[in-house]
Amino acid sequence: MNNIIELKNINKYYKMKTLNLHALKSINIGIKQGDFLMIMGKSGSGKTTLMNILGFLDSFDNGKYIFNGKDVTGLNENEKSELRNEYIGFIFQQFHLIDSLTIGQNVELPLLYKGDIPVKERNLLVDKYLNLVGLLDKKNRKPSELSGGQQQRIAIARALINNPYVIFADEPTGALDSSTGTDIMELLTALNKENKTIIMVTHDEDLKKYANKVIHIKDGVIEKVE
Ligand SMILES: Nc1ncnc2c1ncn2[C@@H]1O[C@H](COP(=O)(O)OP(=O)(O)OP(=O)(O)O)[C@@H](O)[C@H]1O
Numbered sequence: 001m002n003n004i005i006e007l008k009n010i011n012k013y014y015k016m017k018t019l020n021l022h023a024l025k026s027i028n029i030g031i032k033q034g035d036f037l038m039i040m041g042k043s044g045s046g047k048t049t050l051m052n053i054l055g056f057l058d059s060f061d062n063g064k065y066i067f068n069g070k071d072v073t074g075l076n077e078n079e080k081s082e083l084r085n086e087y088i089g090f091i092f093q094q095f096h097l098i099d100s101l102t103i104g105q106n107v108e109l110p111l112l113y114k115g116d117i118p119v120k121e122r123n124l125l126v127d128k129y130l131n132l133v134g135l136l137d138k139k140n141r142k143p144s145e146l147s148g149g150q151q152q153r154i155a156i157a158r159a160l161i162n163n164p165y166v167i168f169a170d171e172p173t174g175a176l177d178s179s180t181g182t183d184i185m186e187l188l189t190a191l192n193k194e195n196k197t198i199i200m201v202t203h204d205e206d207l208k209k210y211a212n213k214v215i216h217i218k219d220g221v222i223e224k225v226e
């Protein structure tokens, strides 16, 4: 099967007043549709930097990025945000839900960014994905009224609503106790079985078992691939 994502010789520098920090060094990665990839490494090793580049949230300095067969190196901000809306869902450690909105409105947000979807269709999709994560009954509640695990499920529903090719998760269980974290990993595994590509960052060696591929990164270099 073809790679959905290919990075070729990617380098990333953070340019600061007095120094340039070489955050990613000649990174080469191939990710296939349906992979469950984990990116592991110590704090400061470059995991989030790599994830942000893969998810079109940040740029890189040289190298080549092929996404879904298309060279996406050097796209402008508008083109990148279109790709994000169309193909990518994000899940974060701290959920990033908006507390002034209801659960239903939070899940609906990516559809509003996409535009041109009639309200009836939006409602059907919100209900479908809230149901998928088992929280349809919370639709009119506020995020702060839910547990951490429930909030992460809502964030997963929000990540799924655009039917993305790839889900990026940066420490999705990092703010949860271990049994709630296991529930979230099982939900991600179920999505992966339906051929969603999942790319997850974690510190937690115990979570390696959920992945079919693990990339270890150290000081901006891929040290080992399992
Ligand atoms: N916006 C930035 N400006 C300058 N340096 C940065 C910036 N973001 C990250 N860095 C540096 O780049 C390196 C990699 O950071 P990154 O956030 O990718 O690490 P990480 O592996 O995600 O760490 P953690 O496990 O703590 O989240 C670190 O040395 C960090 O200090």
Ligand SMILES: [Mg+2]
Binding pocket: 047, 048, 049
């Ligand atoms: Mg990080």
